[in-house]
Structure formats: structure tokens, C-alpha cells
Amino acid sequence: MDPLILTQGLNVLFAVTLLVIIVLGLAVVFGWLGVMNLAHGEFIMLGAYAAVFTNQHGLPFILAVPLAMLVCGTVGWLVERILIRPLYARPFDLLLATWGLGILIREVVEAFYGGGFHNVPVPVAGAVDVLGASYPAYRLLIIALAAPLIGLMLWWYLKSSTGARVKAMVGNPELAQAVGIQTDVLARNTFIFGSLLAGLAGVVIAPLMSANPYMGLDFVITAFFAIIVGGLGSVLGLFVGSGIIGGLDSVVSAILNRTTAYLLVLAIAVFFLWLRPRGIFSRV
Amino acid sequence: MAYFLAFSAALVALVLAIPAVLGLYWTFQLSLTFLYAIVAIGIGICWGQGGFLPLGQGMFLGLGAYMSGLILVNYSGSAIIWLLLPAAAIVPAVLAWGIGLAVFRGRTESGPFFALITLALTLLAFQIANTWNDVTGGFNGLRNIPDLPGMDGYDARYYFAAGALVAALGLAAWLINAPLGVVWRALAQNERRIVFFGYSTTHLKATAFAVAGFLAGFAGLLYAPQQNLVTPTLSGFLISADLVIWTAVGGRRSVIGPPVGAILIGVLTTELRDRVTVWEVIVSLVFILVVLYLPNGLVGMLAPLQRRLAALAARRPKPVEAPPPAHGGLAAPALGVDGCHLSVGDVHILDGLSLALEAPSIYCLIGPNGAGKTSTFNTITGELKSQSGDIRFDGVALGALPPERIAKLGIGRKFQIPSVFTELSVRDNIHVALWGTRARFLDLLKPSLRRWQTPVLAQLRQRYPFLENDAEMAGNLSHGERQILELAMSLVAEPRLLLLDEPCAGMSAEDSQIVIDTIHWARQTLGLTVVVIEHDMALVREIADHIFVMHQGSLLAQGDVASIQADTRVRDVYVGITV
């Protein structure tokens, strides 16, 4: 095979995989729990700064994983308790409060680390030869790592039918209570789980792009679009939405340019929000 | 009134004195802040009045600014700019109106999806501004934009911006106090309900969005010559979100809240950003607290003071006699439902329902749970569309009409759960019903409609003295009073056919009797036809001239009270023998 085409193909695969990793957490929080968390990107950013922290203190990269989970889990727990719980039934206010939260997290991080960019060295350097095409090893590692990450989410989703219970709780909270689901506990755990996935995504991303306090904005918006295109609450939709948004973006970027790709992604997002707000694969 | 004048005079003096007292820096800063305040006023109209959140006002601000900048760059020195410049505000208004119509059509909800659409659109606007180098100047923006003729110098620009802000406030105050504002607030509370009073929510919301688009475009128009520079960030998402924050903190529901928020945060940020390192943290914390605990913002905390001022100024306006309803005739026309089917999935909600209301009288619709009684009302009023069959009212086929058109033909309804607008006064509640069948859309701009009075209203006030106390918030009424208020609202609209869904649900025996008397009274004085869904057979016996019994989506039996009571099939479905 032509190495150039192969490289481009790997690029598209990588772009989609990366987007899936970014979307996973929001798929849990927004797609299943129905919380339009505009601060989700900031949880990803916190994860990236966990990698910045371990790097600055000369610790192994892998330690960023437990650190990110600790930070994002704690913040997620606090946020659910203080901010999200009173607002489940007030979607506008939820949107605004989480936007405010996003600013808050950005500014706090900026107060500690400044507004500049922080690089994290790639933990697995070098390139690997794939069928004649030389491709960065860390990118390949991410494509490989996506599998266990997605597996983790699916395990949680399927484990003692947690995913079904979350759907049940969101669709019919009274009946969910009646069959014995402690809805407040389940909602809290779901939110924390989504925050943890965001933190993990941040760690994975940190070596690929410089960490800075504003990095979360693009992530959350792209992730929202992918979920809306794919369909809220659908596992299959998550992959299809990420595939369409991420694939389109990288293919059009390669053929034409980044701006056209971005405009196209926005146009598709507007189309779905307007005419197909339930996406391609919506639940029910 | 004297207080208000003194306060206004002091404020005007303060605004006029600022360039002399505070100097160039603040004059410049405030000029810009005033423009943001104008945009915030528009957000207040959409979000505080109409109940939907525009998250992308930057696109209209940017559009106005780029248009204004291009006009000034290309035609500077020519008088033609005075002809062209208004377009910089009008084009954003028309664009907003078009977006509003497209997005709101066919949806009776204003959920967060609208907000996300505006967000995506403003990202799109930013991207276009950033990359369309030939026109917008790309990343560097439009530079060296000439001043408006005669507006050179910071003081002149400052006074001009202040004047524009006052004009925008005047426009907003007029709209918010006009009947249109009342209907917007009713819409924000219960969108589904106002449709059945005869309002098109699509047009109401699109109009609010157009006003906001106009104000944002207007601010952009002034921005270009004031700053001599327009860059893509002006149409970006961050500024759009900041504008929403300022609106929320100031108080979205009042006229002055949004500009107060914009100016206050603008001034404090200018002053404190460099001195207090955690300033942005403080702003975001304040914003979160406002969202959680202060839905009416900082200005909302002054509400008790405002109420006292309003009470001082309160005088009962002289009533104006309202015109008759647009549908004209009082004589109740015939309604025919013929072979209607309605199913969702495998479930047949209506299964070949046919019934005819020929003469004006009181009909009762009874039947076991799930028989399709409320669905019948929903189908007649256009909320549900039957898949086959025909519904005619006064010879007009209702099948294809939207609910608000059906309401305007003179079909009124009262819901089972009282759905009065709790955050409006009793008077406003009644007026929303009164205007629905009488006022054309543009009439809603006339303040005199808020003094409308009709003979029916006068008589209802005599029957129910609590309706006289018309400044009371409907939310403070008891359950029984709310039921009666909603009944009164249905009656002042003077429908020709009135559909009542369990009008006595949850009422005491005495209150029920009052409602029954009113139904009788309305039937006789207004000559209308009434259909009542009722479970309480004692009540049915008392009011029904004719009874329809429904079962499994179709008509099981009909007749007068005695014949229904004698009908064994009816008794069987009530005790559970399925026929």
C-alpha cells in the first residue's frame, strides 16, 4: 500500500479515536444523565494538568493517571453535590452554572500555573514502522489504549445493568424510585464516573498538545456536537457521531484545509441541532 | 413620581459629568461598556421576558460592527452613509427574526437546544470573520475605521453612546410594559397554555429574538466608529457568554438589570483586573451564586423598594372598552367530530370517534379512565392531529389548523390542573386571555390594551370579588381561586365553544357549587356551548343537558341523564365488564 495513503488513513483513525476518548465522559454525563455540563472540557484540562504536575516534579508519566482521577473525582463529587443536584430540573440554569464553573476552574488553574502553555514530553517517543509507513509510537499507543478505555466505560455501563438503571432513572424517576433505585446516589456516581473519564482523557491528550487553561473549550464543544449528531444516550451513536465529526474534520483538513473542515463540522452541528436534535441513534 | 424625577435628574447629571470628572480613560471605558449594555438589554428581552436563552449574541454584534465598519471605510465623507448605516442594525434584526422563525416553528418548547444552536452559529460567525480576509480583514480585522461625521473625540463618542443606551432602554421599557411584554412573560411560564388563548408562540419568540438582534446590531453599528477597529473576537463565543453572565448578574427580568450588570462588571473589571489577581475567580463565583440563588439578579434584590415605588405611583387607570372577539358571532355554531382515529404505536387513543354538538347547551363527556376524553379535547383544539376522520366547527375543517388558529375561531379550553400564570398579576392573567381572541399582533404594542374592560369581565368581577384585587400575583391565590381565575380567563375570551376538563377537581363542595353556577350563567348569558369532562356523577346530573359516554376511544352511548343511567352497557364498562 502507498505509505502516504496509509499515513493519512492512520491519521483519520487517530483523529476519530482521540475524539472518542474525549467524548466518552460527556457521553456519560450528558448523553445518559442529561446534564449539559459546559465545564466538562475543564475536567479534561485538569487531567492534562495532572500530567503537567507529574512532569514538573520529575515523576513518571503514569502517575498522572491516579492523580487525575483523584482530582477529577473529588471535584466531580463536590460539583455534583453543590451545583448539579439543585439544578437537575432547571436545564438553562444548569447550562449557565456549569459555564460559570468552567470559568472558575480555568481561572483557578491560571492562578497556579499562569495562562501560558505547558508541554509534557511524549512518554513513548519515536516512530514505528507500520507496513512501510513510519508513524509516531505514542499515537499508535493511544489507538491501542482507546480499547481498554472504551472497555472500561462499557463494563461500567453493563455491570449490574448500571447503564440501564441510569436510563431508567432519567426516563422515569418515580418508577425508578419505586423499584428500589436510590436515584440521588446513582446520579452522583454517574456524574463522578463521567468526570473520571474526562480526567483520563486529559492525561492521554497532554503529551499531544500543550496544556493551557483554555484548552477545554474546544473539547467540550466538539464533544457536544459529536454526541448530538450520534444521538443522546446511544453507545453506537457515540462512535458514529465521533466518526462523523472527527473523520470529516481530519479528512477535509487533509484534502482542503482546516477552516473548511471546521465550517463543515459547525454546519452539520447546526443542522442536527435544528432538525434532528435527537441525533442518528437516539434512545427510544 | 417626584422621587422618580429627582432620581432620574441626578442620574442624568452624573452621566453628563463623567467626562469632566473622571477624565479620558474612564470616558473611553464607559463608552464601550454602554454598547455592551445595549446588547445585554436584548438578551434580557429574550431570556428574562420570553424565557429562551440566546447564547450567541456576538454574531449579531459582530455583523453590525463589520457592516458599519465597511460602510464607513468605503463611503466615508459621503452623505450616503446615513442611508446605509441603519442596515447595520436592520440586517441583524431580520437575520435573527429568520433564525427564530426557522428554529421555533413547530416546537412548543424553548429548551437548551436553541441556546446551543445560537452558540454553534456564533462559532460559525467567528470562523467566517476570521478567514474571509478580503472582506473582514481576517484575523487582524478591519482597521482605521473613520469616525461618524462630527463624532471625533472621546467626549462626543461617550455622549453618543450614552444617548444610544437611553434610547435602547426606552425601547425595552416600552416593549416590556406593552401587552407584548405581558404575553412574553406568560409564554415564558407556560408556552403550551398560551397557544390555546390564540397566540402563535413562534412569532412571539421570533419577535423577541429580532429585537435582541436589532439591539446587538445597533451596538455593533456604534462600535465600529467608536473603536475604529473591528476584530473577529467581537463575534466570538466568549464575548457572547460574557454578555449572558452580565445579564444574569444584573437581573434578566427587569429593564435596567442587564445594563446595570454589564456596566457594573465592566467598570469593576477595568478597575480590579490588574490589582486583584483572583478577580475573574470572584466574578465566576458571583455568577454561579446568582444562577443558584438569585434568579432576578442584583437588581432583583431591590424588588421590595421597587414595589413600594410602584405602590406610590399606583393609580387605577381608566378602563377602555374592548372590541368584540375577532370571530364575531356569539351564536354557538355546530361542532361535528366524524370518524376520528388517533393511534400512537399499537395504542388506539381514538378509535373512530364520532359525536355532534348541534344546539347550544351543556354537554358532559364521561367514561372510564383511558377512554380518550382528554385526548378528544386535545384533538378538537389541534394539539393532537387525528390520523383520519374529520372535525368541523362552523363549517370550517379544523384538521389542518394549528392550535392558535383554532382558538381564534372561538374554541376555548380550561385545563384539569389550573394553569394560570402564577408570576403574573390577576389583571395580566385576564388580559392575556382577553387579547388572545381580540388583538392583532401589532395591537400588542399599544399600551392602551392594558386597560381593556368588557361587560363579561365586569360581571365576573361582581361574582368573584377576589378578581377586583387585580394587582395580586396569581401565585398567591388558593387552589380554588386559581380554578375560578382560569375559568374566568376562559370566559372573558368569549369563546363560542368552551371545553372544560374537570372544572371542579380538588375543590370543596361550596367552591364546586360556585363553579357550577358560573357555568350555568355563562351558558345563558353568552349563549355558548359547553363541553365538560367530569367524573362526579352528582355534578353531571346537575349540569348536563346531554351526556356522551366514551369507552376505548369511541362513543359508547349518548342521551340525557335518565337514559344514560338506565343503560346497562354504560354500567358494565364502569364496573369492569369489557364489552
Add this chain to the structure above:
Amino acid sequence: MSPLFQFDDIVGGYGEVEVVRGVSGQIEPGRVVGVTGRNGVGKSTLLKLLFGSLPLIGGAVRFRGRDLKGTSPAQRSRDGISFCPQERIVFDNLGVWENLSLMQSRAAVEDFAVFFEVFPRLRERLRQHAGTLSGGERKMLSFMRTMSEGKTLALLDEPTEGVQQENIDHMTDLVLQARHDQRSFVIVEQNIHFLENVADYLIVMDQGRIVLEGPAVTIKRADIIAHLGV
């Protein structure tokens, strides 16, 4: 010894509207109490008050001698009370099988064999979303879910509404079998035939109060119909 389930002078409703105005009763293991009355007299509200879906304005509910005050519906379910509501009776956005196995994740289809034998339609539709079932099928699914929980006490709200006679007969058999297994029921119903077949004790309500009650054998059908009356 105190009865299994006991409620005294229950008062409650929606907001300030009192729908139930002082209703008392009790139930022993292996017994079925039937509650009937016209639409809108407060039967469903009574069940919601007993299960804790609505707050009590007055009165008390006791289960195994313990006051349930402050116990959430989820906790009551865990303690051994099933509830089968009248509205929004199944999870429309879940499949039939997910509806059944939601809280019994280790369950196999065979565990429900006794139910599928009499409701074979549901077995054919295990993977289908419950929201696409017909009204009667949803009723059966809801009933089956409640019965399969196997709890000591079940509160059923209009289980036979919109269900074909043949399936009502199956429901009768299943309730009688459960009663034989010492399980207890409070059943709100307008179908008097069904109640006559399953209930030991009947309560007739009107205007939020009990207007007639007693052991099922002592109450004449004509008296009930007079209260249900058209």
C-alpha cells in the same frame, strides 16, 4: 402481635389540595385488601401516600410494626414493598427484558417462566422497547415486574385497566397463588369482578373517605355499584 401493614387516618394530596381525608386500614400476611370507588375519589393518591411517593399531611403508615415516616420509596422497596403505579407504569426507554431484570441483574429468562407461560406475547418481545408496546401489554409487563419481585407486600394500582378478560383471569390466578405463598396485596381497582375473585377485604371510597368496608363476603355487589354508580 401487630399486623404486617397498617395505616391510620391517612390525610394527603397534591400541594395544598387534600384528596385523601382520613383513611385507615390494616393487612395481615397472605391477605388481599381491595380498594374501589369512582374515578377521582382518591384511590391512587392513597396508594402513593402509602408508598411514600407523596408526603403525608396527617396519619401514619407502619410496616412490620415500624413507622415508615421519613423512609423514601426506594428504601420501602428494599424493605419489602412493591409498587405498581397507574401512570407511567414501565420504563418506556428500556427493552422489555431490561424492565424485568433491572434490579435482578443475575436473572435468567427461565426465572420468569411462570409468567411467560401465561403472557407469551411478552416473551416474543423481550428486546423490544417497552414504549412501543400496546397499553394492555404494558399493563401486563408492569404487573409481571411487580409480581416477580416477590416482595412481602405489593401495592397495585388498577392492574386490569385496559387488559383483555383472558389475561385478567391469568392475573387473578397469579395473585391467588401469591396469596397462598403468604404474600399480601393492596389492590386499587374499578373492576369489581376481579376484586371479588381475589380480595378478602373490601374498601369503597368516595370524596377521599371510606364509605363502605368489610370482609369481601359480607359486602353486596349492589351496594358497591351504588357507590360506583352512574
